[in-house]
Amino acid sequence: AQSVTQLDSHVSVSEGTPVLLRCNYSSSYSPSLFWYVQHPNKGLQLLLKYTSAATLVKGINGFEAEFKKSETSFHLTKPSAHMSDAAEYFCVVSVRGYNKLIFGAGTRLAVHP
Amino acid sequence: ExxxxxxxxxxxxxxxxxxxxxxxxxxxxxxxYWYRQNLGQGPELLIRYENEEAVDDSQLPKDRFSAERLKGVDSTLKIQPAELGDSAVYLCASSIRILAGGPTDTQYFGPGTRLTVL
Structure with a gap:
């Protein structure tokens, strides 16, 4: 079975400081991993995806994530937060080849001036 | 697009x-795909269609929920009768099959329908 645990329900950072959103996954098979972002009253937008190629994945808006199989982690980072990054972030796992996404509970990112 | x-x-x-x-x-x-997102939670899959065929509806409460995808394009999700616990955001997503057995296809989500049952 597949599952995802987002270790922080809320993260607060100052503008211009680094962002770290933590995610651990469980999968019996080779996983595909995603990060989605959801701004208020808007749909989910794909930030990045890992599909067994490079372990360091670069996404949109300066975000990146590193797949660490030994730690079963897929943490999302950004060197410098912007006010527009304030949103809900979801870590997602899927079994490779199966189109069923398992979402984490989400991490709400707040960015302060 | x-x-x-x-x-x-x-x-x-x-x-x-x-x-x-x-x-x-x-x-x-x-x-x-149709998903339901309860307040403060991540979306959960209700049903998935491959063209016109529902290939995964294991999480759809079939006593009150129904869905259809006529002609393999538009889709409708219905609830009858609605209950208080059905209040949620209902998300639709779509994807295109790139490679059978390959990496999970990227799903693109709509803005959702926020349902409030009083």
Missing amino acids: AGVVQSPRYKIIEKKQPVAFWCNPISGHNTL
Whole structure:
């Protein structure tokens, strides 16, 4: 079975400081991993995806994530937060080849001036 | 390119009333998904269509929920009768099959329909 645990329900950072959103996954098979972002009253937008190629994945808006199989982690980072990054972030796992996404509970990112 | 379109964006109904949501996927996307997102949680899959065929509806409460995807394009999700616990955001997503058995296809989400049952 597949599952995802987002270790922080809320993260607060100052503008211009680094962002770290933590995610651990469980999968019996080779996983595909995603990060989605959801701004208020808007749909989910794909930030990045890992599909067994490079372990360091670069996404949109300066975000990146590193797949660490030994730690079963897929943490999302950004060197410098912007006010527009304030949103809900979801870590997602899927079994490779199966189109069923398992979402984490989400991490709400707040960015302060 | 137009994204996934959903309507209505908001719906308020009284319990025991019926309600329907409509989704138009991205042109050319053969796979369509309906998700339910409860407040403070991540979305959960209700049903997945490959063209016209529902291939995964294990999480759909079939006593009151129904869905259809006629002609393999637009889809409608219906609840009858609605209950208080059905208040949630209902998301539609679509994807295109790139490679059978390959990496999970990227799903593109619509803005959702926020349902409030009073």
